Amino acid sequence: MPREAVTACRICAGNCSLRLTLDDAGRVVAARGDRDNPLTRGYACIKGAYLHEAHNSAERLLHPLKRQRDGSFVQMPLDVMLAEIAAQLQTLIERHGADAVAAFRGTMNYSNLAANHMLPAFLAALGSNSFFSTMTIDQSAKWVAFERLGGWAAGKDPYALADALLFVGTNPLVSLSTFNFALQNPVKQLHEAKERGLKLVVIDPRETETARHADVFLQVLPGEDPTVLAGLLRIILCRGWHDAEFCARYVKDLRRLARAVEPFTPEYVAQRAGVSVEGLEAAAAAFAEPVREAGGLRRKRGSAASGTGPNMAPHSNLAEHLVECLNVVCGRFARAGDPVPNPGVLAPRYQRRAEVIAPRRSWESGWKSRVGGYGMLFGQKMSGTLAQEITTPGAGQIRALLVDGGNPVNAVPDQRRIADALRQLELLVCIEPFMTNTARLAHYVIPPKLMFERADLHSRDYESYIMFQPYAQYSAAVATPPEGSEVVDDWFVFWDLARRLGKPILFDDVPLDMRAAPSTDELLAILVRHGSISFDELKLYPQGKVYEIEPMIVQPGEPGNTARFDVMPDDVERELADVLNEAGEPPGFTHRLAVRRVRDVQNTMYHHLPAIRRRMPFNPAFVHPDDLAAQGLTEGQCVAIVSPHGRIRAIVKADPALRRGVVSIPHGWGPMPDEEPQTYAGANPNQLLSTSVDLDPINAMPVMSAMPVRIEAID
Numbered sequence: 001m002p003r004e005a006v007t008a009c010r011i012c013a014g015n016c017s018l019r020l021t022l023d024d025a026g027r028v029v030a031a032r033g034d035r036d037n038p039l040t041r042g043y044a045c046i047k048g049a050y051l052h053e054a055h056n057s058a059e060r061l062l063h064p065l066k067r068q069r070d071g072s073f074v075q076m077p078l079d080v081m082l083a084e085i086a087a088q089l090q091t092l093i094e095r096h097g098a099d100a101v102a103a104f105r106g107t108m109n110y111s112n113l114a115a116n117h118m119l120p121a122f123l124a125a126l127g128s129n130s131f132f133s134t135m136t137i138d139q140s141a142k143w144v145a146f147e148r149l150g151g152w153a154a155g156k157d158p159y160a161l162a163d164a165l166l167f168v169g170t171n172p173l174v175s176l177s178t179f180n181f182a183l184q185n186p187v188k189q190l191h192e193a194k195e196r197g198l199k200l201v202v203i204d205p206r207e208t209e210t211a212r213h214a215d216v217f218l219q220v221l222p223g224e225d226p227t228v229l230a231g232l233l234r235i236i237l238c239r240g241w242h243d244a245e246f247c248a249r250y251v252k253d254l255r256r257l258a259r260a261v262e263p264f265t266p267e268y269v270a271q272r273a274g275v276s277v278e279g280l281e282a283a284a285a286a287f288a289e290p291v292r293e294a295g296g297l298r299r300k301r302g303s304a305a306s307g308t309g310p311n312m313a314p315h316s317n318l319a320e321h322l323v324e325c326l327n328v329v330c331g332r333f334a335r336a337g338d339p340v341p342n343p344g345v346l347a348p349r350y351q352r353r354a355e356v357i358a359p360r361r362s363w364e365s366g367w368k369s370r371v372g373g374y375g376m377l378f379g380q381k382m383s384g385t386l387a388q389e390i391t392t393p394g395a396g397q398i399r400a401l402l403v404d405g406g407n408p409v410n411a412v413p414d415q416r417r418i419a420d421a422l423r424q425l426e427l428l429v430c431i432e433p434f435m436t437n438t439a440r441l442a443h444y445v446i447p448p449k450l451m452f453e454r455a456d457l458h459s460r461d462y463e464s465y466i467m468f469q470p471y472a473q474y475s476a477a478v479a480t481p482p483e484g485s486e487v488v489d490d491w492f493v494f495w496d497l498a499r500r501l502g503k504p505i506l507f508d509d510v511p512l513d514m515r516a517a518p519s520t521d522e523l524l525a526i527l528v529r530h531g532s533i534s535f536d537e538l539k540l541y542p543q544g545k546v547y548e549i550e551p552m553i554v555q556p557g558e559p560g561n562t563a564r565f566d567v568m569p570d571d572v573e574r575e576l577a578d579v580l581n582e583a584g585e586p587p588g589f590t591h592r593l594a595v596r597r598v599r600d601v602q603n604t605m606y607h608h609l610p611a612i613r614r615r616m617p618f619n620p621a622f623v624h625p626d627d628l629a630a631q632g633l634t635e636g637q638c639v640a641i642v643s644p645h646g647r648i649r650a651i652v653k654a655d656p657a658l659r660r661g662v663v664s665i666p667h668g669w670g671p672m673p674d675e676e677p678q679t680y681a682g683a684n685p686n687q688l689l690s691t692s693v694d695l696d697p698i699n700a701m702p703v704m705s706a707m708p709v710r711i712e713a714i715d
Ligand SMILES: Nc1nc2c(c(=O)[nH]1)N[C@H]1C(S)=C(S)[C@@H](COP(=O)(O)OP(=O)(O)OC[C@H]3O[C@@H](n4cnc5c(=O)[nH]c(N)nc54)[C@H](O)[C@@H]3O)O[C@H]1N2
Pocket: 105, 106, 107, 108, 109, 134, 135, 137, 138, 139, 308, 312, 404, 405, 406, 407, 408, 410, 411, 412, 413, 431, 432, 433, 434, 436, 448, 449, 450, 451, 490, 595, 596, 602, 603, 604, 605, 606, 667, 668, 685, 686, 704
C-alpha cells in the first residue's frame, strides 16, 4: 500500500514543505507541495516536485568509488576507502602541514544542517585554515560590505512593515534567496504585501518574473549598478528624503558620501546606465519619498536588497556598499519598539538591539595568502584563488581537497584553470551522488544519502533571515536508500576521518565522542540545544509548525555603544571615483554577459533527470529578438559567444524580456573543457571568465556578470 509522508525540500531557502508518496519498499514515487503547511500553502517548484527522480535515478551512485589509473572507477567498501583517505591525509599533514588539506563547501552542504556544521569542525580539528565555499564566488560582497560599512544589530525593516522594497539584480520569485523578502510561497506573499500597499522597485537588465510585479522597473545595462545606486543616493540626499535624525546619530560622515555621489547626476546616470531620468527619479521617490499622511509626513519603511547581478558584476563590493548605504541613509532598520518577526526557534534567543555593529575589516589582519596577498573573510579563503592555491608552490599549497555537495569544475569561473588545478591534486575526495565533472577527477567518490533519506532541519544561523515567523519543520528520514547501496550521511565522512586521524571534533562547541559515531538526530539536537523549542518537540511536527514562543520587541541600543556606519571609507571613495573615469566597452565587444537563474534547475544539479531534460535539455544563450534579427540569427541556431578570455558554443534563444545588448546564460552547464560530449550538454559561461585578471583585491571575486562579449555566427 502506498503511504504518505511530509518533509521539507532544502534545495533552496524556500524550504517548501512536500507531501511524498512512498511505495512498500520505502521508495518515494511522487512529491508535491503541501497545502496544509501554514507558510508554504502548497507551493513547491519543479525542483522539489521531481526530487524523487534524483533519489531513484538509474545514474545515482550507490557505492563508494575509487578511480583507477585509466580513469575508470571501481567499487570499494566505505570502511576501506576511509582508511585509505585517512592514511593519505596523515602523510600530507605530516609533510606539509594542515593547511595543505582543504575543503570546498558546495550548495548541498548548506542544505544539510549537520554536515554544514561538521565540515568546518573537521577542518578546525585538523588545524587547517583552508576552508573554501561557493560564497566567495557568489555574494561575498555582502560580507565585505558588512565589515566595511558596519551592520545593524536588530536587522533590516521587517517585511511586514515595508512600504517599499528595492531589488537590484535579484529575482526572488525564481531564486527564493533574497534577504528581507518572504520566501515561503513568495508569489502569494508578494501579492498580499502589494494588496496592503507595498511598492516594489526592481533594477535588472531583464524584466524578470519579479520585475513584472514592480511599480518602478529600471532595465539597466549590466555592470552599471554602482552608477545607478550612486545616482539614487544623490537624488535622495538632494531632496532631503534621507532620515536626517538617524544619520546624525549613526552615520560617521554623511557629507563625505554626499560629496562622493555628487558627480552622479540623473542625466549622467541615465545616459551611462541606459535608463531614463524619469525612471531614476521615480525609483528614488518610490523607495524614499516620505508618505503624506493625516498627521504630516511619515518616513517610509522597507529595505533595499541585491542579488548575484551586482554582486557578480565588476565593482561588486562597491555596488553592495551602495545598496546598503540606501538602507543606512534612509534608516531602514528595525527600531526600538518594533516586533522581532522570528526571535529564533532553532537559534538561541538573544535580545535584538537598535544599534550599529562597528565595521571590522577582518581581512586586513591575520593570515595572508602567498597568492595575491588575500586575507580571510568569515573564516574562509577565497574561491577565486582556489586554482592558484593548488598550483602555486610554497607554504600552504593545497594538496588535498574534500568537496561536499559542490561541483567546482562546472561552477567556478575560469573552468579550464580550475579543472587543470584539480587534476594536480594529490587527493581529491567528493561526497557526491552523481558522476559530475568534478567527481570524474576525484580519486574517491563517496555517495551520500539524499534529502528524503536523512534527518534534517533548515538553517539555524540564517533562520531569522529566511523565516519571518517562528516556524520550523523537522525532516525525518522518510525514504529508504536504494536496496544494496552503501550511502552515508555527509557528516559521517568528516567525523570518521577525524576519528581515524586521532583528531577530536568540537561540534558547535560540544566535544563529540570519537569512538562511537553519533546519530544525525544527536547532532541536530546539539545544534538546537539553545533554541526556544526542544529537539524532542521539534520532532513531533514533521509537517512543520509555527510555534508560540514569547514575542520579542527590539530594545534601544546599549548606552555606551558609539559605533557608526562608515558610509564612505577611503577605499570605497577611490573605487567610486574609478567608476567615473572608466572607459567604455573594449573594442570588438558588442554585448554584456549577464548571470541569471532558471526555475527548472539549481546551479549544476540534476540536469539529467528525465523531468528536467524534458523541460530544459540544455542552457540556451538568451538574447533579445531584435539583437538576433540585427545579426541575421534565428532562434535555435548555434553561435559562438566570445569574451576577452574565452569562447564557447551556445544555442541562442530569443528573450524579449531582456534589454538589447545583453547575453544571458544560466551557469552550471556544459562538458569538461575540450571535451566533445556525445549529446550537446549545454554551454559553460565560466569558460568566458577569468580568475587571472580583475579579481577584486579584497575577496578575489571574479567578474562573472557584465563581462564584455560578442556573438559570432558559426556553422
Ligand atoms: N558563471 C557563473 N558561475 C557561477 C554562478 C553564476 O551565476 N554564474 N553562480 C555561482 C554560485 S552563486 C554558486 S552558489 C555556485 C554553485 O556551485 P556548487 O555548489 O559547486 O554547484 P551546485 O550545482 O550547487 O553543487 C551541488 C552538487 O551537489 C550534488 N548533490 C545533489 N544532491 C546532493 C546531496 O543530497 N548531497 C550531496 N553531498 N551532494 C548533492 C549535485 O549533484 C552537485 O554536484 O556556482 C557559482 N558559479
